[in-house]
Amino acid sequence: MPKRTNIFTTTALLAGASATNTPISLAIPQTPPQGASIPHSPSYTSFSFEPAFWVEFFGNATSPNTFTFNAINTLYQHGLRPRIRPGGITMDSMIFDPSAGNPVRTTNADGGVYRTTVGPAYYESWSNFPNGTEFISTLNFGNDSLDIARDMAVASVKYQGPHIKFFEVGNEPTNYPPSRWENSTANYIAQWQNWTAAIDLATNNASHGNWWASSATTDETPLHVRPADLIPLGIDSTQEVAQYSIHSYAFATCDPARAALATTLNILNHTGLVEYADQEIYPSAKAALDAGSQWIIGEFNSIACSGNPNVSDTFAQALWEVDTELIYAVRNASATYLHQGATLVFQSNQQSNSAGDDGSPGFSTYDMLYPISSSKRGAQRTLPGFPGLLFLAEAFAVEGTRVVALETPAGLSEDHFAGYAFYHNERLTKLALLNLTPYYANSTSDFTASFDIGSLTPRSYGRHFPRRQAKVKRLTAPHVDEKDSSKVTWAGQSFNGGVGEGNVVVEQVGKDGCVDVRGSEAVLIFFDGDGGKQWGGKGWWPWGGKGWGKAWGGGW
Numbered sequence: 001m002p003k004r005t006n007i008f009t010t011t012a013l014l015a016g017a018s019a020t021n022t023p024i025s026l027a028i029p030q031t032p033p034q035g036a037s038i039p040h041s042p043s044y045t046s047f048s049f050e051p052a053f054w055v056e057f058f059g060n061a062t063s064p065n066t067f068t069f070n071a072i073n074t075l076y077q078h079g080l081r082p083r084i085r086p087g088g089i090t091m092d093s094m095i096f097d098p099s100a101g102n103p104v105r106t107t108n109a110d111g112g113v114y115r116t117t118v119g120p121a122y123y124e125s126w127s128n129f130p131n132g133t134e135f136i137s138t139l140n141f142g143n144d145s146l147d148i149a150r151d152m153a154v155a156s157v158k159y160q161g162p163h164i165k166f167f168e169v170g171n172e173p174t175n176y177p178p179s180r181w182e183n184s185t186a187n188y189i190a191q192w193q194n195w196t197a198a199i200d201l202a203t204n205n206a207s208h209g210n211w212w213a214s215s216a217t218t219d220e221t222p223l224h225v226r227p228a229d230l231i232p233l234g235i236d237s238t239q240e241v242a243q244y245s246i247h248s249y250a251f252a253t254c255d256p257a258r259a260a261l262a263t264t265l266n267i268l269n270h271t272g273l274v275e276y277a278d279q280e281i282y283p284s285a286k287a288a289l290d291a292g293s294q295w296i297i298g299e300f301n302s303i304a305c306s307g308n309p310n311v312s313d314t315f316a317q318a319l320w321e322v323d324t325e326l327i328y329a330v331r332n333a334s335a336t337y338l339h340q341g342a343t344l345v346f347q348s349n350q351q352s353n354s355a356g357d358d359g360s361p362g363f364s365t366y367d368m369l370y371p372i373s374s375s376k377r378g379a380q381r382t383l384p385g386f387p388g389l390l391f392l393a394e395a396f397a398v399e400g401t402r403v404v405a406l407e408t409p410a411g412l413s414e415d416h417f418a419g420y421a422f423y424h425n426e427r428l429t430k431l432a433l434l435n436l437t438p439y440y441a442n443s444t445s446d447f448t449a450s451f452d453i454g455s456l457t458p459r460s461y462g463r464h465f466p467r468r469q470a471k472v473k474r475l476t477a478p479h480v481d482e483k484d485s486s487k488v489t490w491a492g493q494s495f496n497g498g499v500g501e502g503n504v505v506v507e508q509v510g511k512d513g514c515v516d517v518r519g520s521e522a523v524l525i526f527f528d529g530d531g532g533k534q535w536g537g538k539g540w541w542p543w544g545g546k547g548w549g550k551a552w553g554g555g556w
């Protein structure tokens with residue numbers, strides 16, 4: 001074996017230069033350093049869909065929405081194995097009626113949803129997802145009727161039992177009427193434990209020990225039920241909790257004051273995103289991890305109350321997705337459920353978004369796709385955020401991938417740079433470099449930063465150990481405010497119709513070892529020599545090959 005240790009021992013990220021156009025040399029440990037994240041799975045990027053709009057997104061059991069499923073299959077082909085949570089505010093007024101069919105909304109003229117009624121066909125439609133997809137059975141806590149919640153749990157187990165991974169009762173209890181638990185965390189816990197026990201009985205223990213707990217927002221409310229509040233008061237004394245869920249929305253258009261802050265500059269401010277994660281989310285994450293439990297972002301997106309047009313429906317959303325999910329991956333979230341839906345009229349009477357014509361769905365501008373054509377949002381299509389999910393799909397495609405955040409190299413702005421190293425089987429396998437500087441048509445610079453990764457692909461140790469190779473896939477668009485998905489690309493392809501168009505472009509790193517990243521661009525760098533199996537696939541992977549499909553279901 002050649003001696004190689006001294007080349008790889010640098011732990012700090014070295015800064016090669018102060019000017020961004022001089023290559024910045026990156027020296028990153030070849031094995032996971034102390035504090036590297038837990039091993040992540042290809043389900044790390046998962047989804048939450050507002051159940052009231054289920055039929056718009058997914059069609060029904062016999063006529064699936066092929067556009068949405070094509071898009072989901074594209075994510076799947078790139079390595080994603082998302083879990084599906086049909087959850088959100090409308091799960092708290094959802095009821096199961098054995099004589100009903102597909103989900104039906106009961107609404108007022110402005111599109112306000114009072115109730116969503118589902119029958120067996122709703123659960124049957126889950127079978128249209130890719131084989132192996134797992135679901136969260138979400139139960140109504142809002143109506144304060146154990147019968148309603150229990151009937152839903154029993155129906156979900158009857159129709160989709162083997163595919164249900166977790167159960168969740170109640171969405172964002174922080175927002176319930178204060179009279180419900182008289183602002184008392186203990187009262188909340190008592191009812192939660194009472195219901196989970198009763199539902200376990202009714203499901204013959206299908207739900208036993210498989211519950212999500214909390215599902216709180218980070219809003220300041222009189223009822224304190226974040227995981228950090230529930231854990232010390234013994235929420236898990238009945239050993240029901242499988243994962244602690246918290247919802248992450250750092251920005252909002254729910255009222256004018258917050259809408260003014262929901263800007264491109266702010267959602268791409270890495271410093272601000274990290275501050276929110278550390279101040280609002282991490283105390284609950286730490287409480288869960290210290291209790292020996294997993295924690296998840298059970299629902300999140302860039303801008304609460306359905307996004308901000310011209311911000312969340314632009315390429316900025318793709319960059320925000322990548323950075324936000326990696327921030328939580330480093331903090332050991334076991335999964336992040338990106339929320340999809342439409343404006344909920346009752347959510348806030350000060351919000352800037354509204355429903356569509358005649359109360360039809362006004363799809364959220366943070367959605368990855370508009371599932372049907374509508375007068376409010378135009379043609380059925382993916383949004384510019386979609387390719388960001390392909391970046392994440394490939395970043396986490398290999399089961400057991402661990403992540404480390406890089407320090408900001410000298411000369412780059414902490415607000416605008418984010419870098420992450422990925423490890424598998426104790427080896428550096430990938431590197432993500434994000435240049436979040438907003439780049440507009442009127443910008444006077446394109447803010448390109450050049451990174452020298454030559455030290456990560458050391459020269460040959462002899463003929464048995466040739467130089468490691470590095471290949472690059474790029475997430476880019478003409479400008480940060482691009483709204484046309486056909487101009488947003490991941491590895492050279494665009495995805496407006498939910499499937500790849502154009503040729504896959506995988507860049508070789510040249511002899512100088514340098515990779516340029518323009519303002520408002522991100523790259524995923526793949527190193528070879530990782531045991532090989534994950535490089536299979538139908539052309540998605542830098543090294544080509546076959547057998548990707550075998551990966552699902554295990555073995556590596």
Ligand SMILES: *[C@@H]1O[C@H](CO)[C@@H](O)[C@H](O)[C@H]1NC(C)=O
Binds near residue numbers: 289
């Ligand atoms: C994540 O988990 C790893 C492994 O247990 C640990 O070393 C690291 O400190 C954790 N990170 C955070 C931010 O909690």
Ligand SMILES: *[C@@H]1O[C@H](CO)[C@@H](O)[C@H](O)[C@H]1NC(C)=O
Binds near residue numbers: 059060061063101102
């Ligand atoms: C399913 O959706 C199709 C297409 O919209 C519709 O024609 C059909 O009636 C629906 N089936 C049921 C049972 O609602």
Ligand SMILES: *[C@@H]1O[C@H](CO)[C@@H](O)[C@H](O)[C@H]1NC(C)=O
Binds near residue numbers: 131132
């Ligand atoms: C789904 O997986 C099961 C079990 O592995 C298999 O029997 C079935 O044929 C698969 N279905 C499809 C549509 O691939």
Ligand SMILES: *[C@@H]1O[C@H](CO)[C@@H](O)[C@H](O)[C@H]1NC(C)=O
Binds near residue numbers: 093114143
């Ligand atoms: C559930 O609660 C909502 C909101 O309070 C109400 O509009 C709806 O009628 C209730 N549904 C049932 C079945 O009681």
Ligand SMILES: *[C@@H]1O[C@H](CO)[C@@H](O)[C@H](O)[C@H]1NC(C)=O
Binds near residue numbers: 182183
């Ligand atoms: C709950 O807190 C709110 C806000 O502080 C307060 O108005 C309300 O009276 C409290 N309710 C109870 C039952 O304590």
Ligand SMILES: *[C@@H]1O[C@H](CO)[C@@H](O)[C@H](O)[C@H]1NC(C)=O
Binds near residue numbers: 194195197198
């Ligand atoms: C739940 O509380 C009700 C009273 O509110 C009680 O009758 C019932 O036995 C409790 N169930 C469990 C499983 O604790």
Ligand SMILES: *[C@@H]1O[C@H](CO)[C@@H](O)[C@H](O)[C@H]1NC(C)=O
Binds near residue numbers: 204205208
């Ligand atoms: C459910 O689990 C509990 C706790 O482990 C156990 O006491 C009970 O017998 C189980 N019930 C069924 C129907 O399996």
Ligand SMILES: *[C@@H]1O[C@H](CO)[C@@H](O)[C@H](O)[C@H]1NC(C)=O
Binds near residue numbers: 269272
């Ligand atoms: C980014 O956010 C931080 C912390 O909130 C703030 O201090 C800084 O000024 C922001 N940077 C930009 C470029 O807006």
Ligand SMILES: *[C@@H]1O[C@H](CO)[C@@H](O)[C@H](O)[C@H]1NC(C)=O
Binds near residue numbers: 309310
């Ligand atoms: C979005 O930008 C377009 C073009 O720049 C403008 O016409 C439109 O009014 C903007 N929409 C909103 C909601 O600000």
Ligand SMILES: *[C@@H]1O[C@H](CO)[C@@H](O)[C@H](O)[C@H]1NC(C)=O
Binds near residue numbers: 440441442443481
């Ligand atoms: C540059 O364009 C952006 C997006 O259209 C706009 O918000 C900004 O005000 C422009 N800046 C200047 C200096 O004109």
